[in-house]
Amino acid sequence: MTHDGDSDSDGDGDGAAAPRVLAEGRFLRFIDERGWEYVVRPNASGVVVIVAMTADDRLLLVEQYRTAVHARVVELPAGLVGDAGPSAGESLEAAAHRELIEETGFAADEMVRLAEGPVAVGVAAEVVTFFHARGLRRVGPGGGDDTEAITVHEVPRADLRRWLAEKERAGAMVDPKLFAGLYLVMDGGG
Amino acid sequence: MTHDGDSDSDGDGDGAAAPRVLAEGRFLRFIDERGWEYVVRPNASGVVVIVAMTADDRLLLVEQYRTAVHARVVELPAGLVGDAGPSAGESLEAAAHRELIEETGFAADEMVRLAEGPVAVGVAAEVVTFFHARGLRRVGPGGGDDTEAITVHEVPRADLRRWLAEKERAGAMVDPKLFAGLYLVMDGGG
Numbered sequence: 001m002t003h004d005g006d007s008d009s010d011g012d013g014d015g016a017a018a019p020r021v022l023a024e025g026r027f028l029r030f031i032d033e034r035g036w037e038y039v040v041r042p043n044a045s046g047v048v049v050i051v052a053m054t055a056d057d058r059l060l061l062v063e064q065y066r067t068a069v070h071a072r073v074v075e076l077p078a079g080l081v082g083d084a085g086p087s088a089g090e091s092l093e094a095a096a097h098r099e100l101i102e103e104t105g106f107a108a109d110e111m112v113r114l115a116e117g118p119v120a121v122g123v124a125a126e127v128v129t130f131f132h133a134r135g136l137r138r139v140g141p142g143g144g145d146d147t148e149a150i151t152v153h154e155v156p157r158a159d160l161r162r163w164l165a166e167k168e169r170a171g172a173m174v175d176p177k178l179f180a181g182l183y184l185v186m187d188g189g190g
Numbered sequence: 191m192t193h194d195g196d197s198d199s200d201g202d203g204d205g206a207a208a209p210r211v212l213a214e215g216r217f218l219r220f221i222d223e224r225g226w227e228y229v230v231r232p233n234a235s236g237v238v239v240i241v242a243m244t245a246d247d248r249l250l251l252v253e254q255y256r257t258a259v260h261a262r263v264v265e266l267p268a269g270l271v272g273d274a275g276p277s278a279g280e281s282l283e284a285a286a287h288r289e290l291i292e293e294t295g296f297a298a299d300e301m302v303r304l305a306e307g308p309v310a311v312g313v314a315a316e317v318v319t320f321f322h323a324r325g326l327r328r329v330g331p332g333g334g335d336d337t338e339a340i341t342v343h344e345v346p347r348a349d350l351r352r353w354l355a356e357k358e359r360a361g362a363m364v365d366p367k368l369f370a371g372l373y374l375v376m377d378g379g380g
């Protein structure tokens with residue numbers, strides 16, 4: 001846990017000291033709030049993560065190099081809400097539709113909200129919202145926007161664990177949100 | 191996505207510029223690496239997350255106020271590896287045993303590794319390792335160390351979604367790693 005003796009010791013968050021900005025990056029703001037350090041993204045209003053399965057039960061996954069871990073990472077399609085000029089102010093659901101098309105080339109008839117929560121609460125304010133994309137149809141090539149280099153995979157669900165293990169042997173990492181998304185869909189949440 | 195036009199545009203990570211430290215906190219280091227910003231924890235070698243179910247199928251969960259999101263968060267028991275003086279250099283497995291006891295008061299006969307991966311790769315280098323705690327027995331009160339104020343819950347697995355929904359209605363948030371851990375255990379990974 002990131003903590004120190006100056007923290008609000010009863011943990012109820014009633015401390016009076018204001019958050020202090022330690023550094024302002026171009027995308028992230030680094031904050032110290034009563035001894036707890038974390039980053040926020042001032043220019044995004046949320047993050048959406050999409051569980052998308054084709055009619056023949058293939059899970060759509062994306063793979064891209066991620067600088068923070070110096071490795072390729074296999075993930076569910078995902079993206080920021082309201083980060084680009086034209087998409088500023090969009091809803092979470094609209095962002096999920098947009099990101100699924102941009103990254104995978106598949107459009108969905110419907111986006112069903114599954115769950116929402118913080119994913120790395122010891123270091124970041126980041127809260128992600130999971131959606132289940134229903135009724136997929138291919139409408140484009142996918143692969144992300146101009147600044148992204150994304151490989152799209154369609155992985156038969158029955159073969160998933162073996163496929164992921166092979167990716168890891170080849171040096172890729174796997175984002176555990178993938179497993180959270182599958183649980184949420186399996187568990188009747190969407 | 192956190193990115194800009196200066197990034198290694200083919201995404202293969204072969205750019206030559208070294209990471210630049212934008213700010214050094216007490217717990218986190220804020221880095222800019224070829225236009226990608228993220229934080230690392232210099233004083234921890236890993237993060238462990240523990241899926242622990244009692245013999246009568248109750249899932250052990252912890253709840254604590256989390257400054258980064260200004261809310262109480264329901265999570266799997268978890269902790270840093272090698273962050274405290276006495277535990278410096280410990281293994282992931284040893285850290286999982288230690289954190290489970292500290293946070294929940296339950297000891298496990300065995301810790302089985304389930305999976306490992308980055309949880310917020312757009313903002314942090316944080317990689318977590320999931321363990322399945324087998325053979326639980328109560329050995330203490332739990333509740334964390336001196337600086338933590340943790341409430342422990344034993345939630346019947348059949349009742350979990352209803353219980354979590356009630357927590358959310360009361361203002362708490364739920365860390366999706368909880369769902370990832372359950373998927374990994376259910377899916378025969380441990």
